[in-house]
Amino acid sequence: MQDVQLLDAIERFLHGEMSPEEIASFEQLRKSNPEVDEKVVEHTMFLQQMDQFSDWKSFKGTLNDVHNQLLESGVITEAAPKATVIQLWRKYKRVMAVAASIAGITTLLIASMATYYTQKKTASDLQRLRGEYKSEITKKANEVITKVQERITKAPENTPVRFGGTGFLIDGKGYIATDEHVVNGATSVVVQNSKGQEFRTRIIYTNKETDLAILKIEDDDFRSVGPLPYGIRKSGTDLGEPLFILGFPREEIVYNEGYMSAKTGYNGDTLSFQLGVSANPGNSGGPVFNKNGEVVGVITARQTKAVGVVFAVSSKNIFRSLEDVKKDTSFQNIRLTLNSSIKNLDRVQQIKRIEEGVFMVKCY
Amino acid sequence: MKTDSTDEKALLKGLALNDRKSVETIYKLYYNMVQTLIINNNGSADDARDIFQETVIVLYEKAKSGSFELTAQLKTYVYSVSRRLWLKKLQQQQKYLPNVLGLDETVPVDDDIESHGQRNSEFQTMEKALLHLGEPCKSLIEAFYLQKRSMTEIAGHFGYTNADNAKNQKYKCLMRLRKIFFAEFKNNDV
Numbered sequence: 001m002q003d004v005q006l007l008d009a010i011e012r013f014l015h016g017e018m019s020p021e022e023i024a025s026f027e028q029l030r031k032s033n034p035e036v037d038e039k040v041v042e043h044t045m046f047l048q049q050m051d052q053f054s055d056w057k058s059f060k061g062t063l064n065d066v067h068n069q070l071l072e073s074g075v076i077t078e079a080a081p082k083a084t085v086i087q088l089w090r091k092y093k094r095v096m097a098v099a100a101s102i103a104g105i106t107t108l109l110i111a112s113m114a115t116y117y118t119q120k121k122t123a124s125d126l127q128r129l130r131g132e133y134k135s136e137i138t139k140k141a142n143e144v145i146t147k148v149q150e151r152i153t154k155a156p157e158n159t160p161v162r163f164g165g166t167g168f169l170i171d172g173k174g175y176i177a178t179d180e181h182v183v184n185g186a187t188s189v190v191v192q193n194s195k196g197q198e199f200r201t202r203i204i205y206t207n208k209e210t211d212l213a214i215l216k217i218e219d220d221d222f223r224s225v226g227p228l229p230y231g232i233r234k235s236g237t238d239l240g241e242p243l244f245i246l247g248f249p250r251e252e253i254v255y256n257e258g259y260m261s262a263k264t265g266y267n268g269d270t271l272s273f274q275l276g277v278s279a280n281p282g283n284s285g286g287p288v289f290n291k292n293g294e295v296v297g298v299i300t301a302r303q304t305k306a307v308g309v310v311f312a313v314s315s316k317n318i319f320r321s322l323e324d325v326k327k328d329t330s331f332q333n334i335r336l337t338l339n340s341s342i343k344n345l346d347r348v349q350q351i352k353r354i355e356e357g358v359f360m361v362k363c364y
Numbered sequence: 365m366k367t368d369s370t371d372e373k374a375l376l377k378g379l380a381l382n383d384r385k386s387v388e389t390i391y392k393l394y395y396n397m398v399q400t401l402i403i404n405n406n407g408s409a410d411d412a413r414d415i416f417q418e419t420v421i422v423l424y425e426k427a428k429s430g431s432f433e434l435t436a437q438l439k440t441y442v443y444s445v446s447r448r449l450w451l452k453k454l455q456q457q458q459k460y461l462p463n464v465l466g467l468d469e470t471v472p473v474d475d476d477i478e479s480h481g482q483r484n485s486e487f488q489t490m491e492k493a494l495l496h497l498g499e500p501c502k503s504l505i506e507a508f509y510l511q512k513r514s515m516t517e518i519a520g521h522f523g524y525t526n527a528d529n530a531k532n533q534k535y536k537c538l539m540r541l542r543k544i545f546f547a548e549f550k551n552n553d554v
Contacts, residue, residue: 003535003539004536007535007539008531008535046542049486050490051509053491055382055428059421059424060417062382062387063387063417063420065384066387067413070388070395076391076392091406
């Protein structure tokens, strides 16, 4: 209660509502009691503060009033902020620049790492098994065959075979699978079966990545061979599985035996696998069979510094390639054989049946 | 619209007295300039309004203190204050500080802004304290100290039997307000 009285006294004192006697006694009180004096000073300051606050508030009120009134009367107009996107752009320009550069650097880094770790397929220690023919040899060989059989050559006139490999039918209607590097750079491709008959072909698909190419025989002399005796395996092969290959490292079809030695190819390439077999230039593009007579891969290369290390693209890539090929509606009728019909035959009989489907690929 | 220095002095005088006409004139003269400044530098129309009003309050405080001597054109001063205030606000919001700001001529206003900021925080403390006070104390204090109404009027309005009763109540409220205010104030100071 004392405080209230004191406050009242102070306010009356400040507002000059006191009588002279009262002022005198109040001054006396202040002098005699420093505590009261302090309170007076403090409260005076507080009241000043209140006064200023009051002014400030009322001025703010005026400002708001004026603002709204001028806005209504159209003297001032509220400009719309710039479009949000632009504003965002302006706001985050720096952040975005930093983010973009980080993204850029990361991309470059990943790209360079990818390039660094990507196996160089044409590394010097890897040899493509494409046969390079010297013209005299070809001629000589041809002579032999010509004697045996009356053979009509389909080769462009006066051009020697430049290079070649092996290919095999994946569909009896005349679709042949081989390696991309076998036909790469060829102006015309002719295939020759084990009986020495030649057929003209057209390259309908190549893929550098998997090193696969698909040729179509476009020759009037070709008769569809019907269902193929061998199948093409969609799933993988197990380590140690006995395998055999057929190919044309020379003018004659050559048989060889081996085994699956690693699940990945050169430098860990997962598209291909490694097999232990002896293969020579000309074997490229040749089929790799398992004991059931199913195609499990296509020979691509051998390692030069190692013996019996040969690589083949796994056969499931043929299926993938075919999906691409079938995008062209004219090739929709290609059907791959899945089941081998020579499963339980002995090897000699198997080869006799398979032979028909294996071709020598000659590029001019 | 150009104003010569005598006009400007009259304008400031009017401003100090919370004269509506003067406020209007200031608005008409400078609002668009400030708005353009804010909008061009990541601000919205609301930001422009806040900044402009704060600028005018700085002017008002300066004019009221009586020590205000314009060394430059009023326009330059207004521009400088707004610019400084906006930069401060941007900094507080940790927004990107645009470097396009400040191509125009400015005068140093840092001291003014600083004292304004101090006063502003005091007022905000007061506002907060009042809000904490609760009813009916808040209305009572506002009616007496802010709207400066007489005690008898207040007594009638708030339903007290007589002015003395109202007065007693008012003092009780005031004491509480002081307590809250000083507590807040110390908090802010630390």
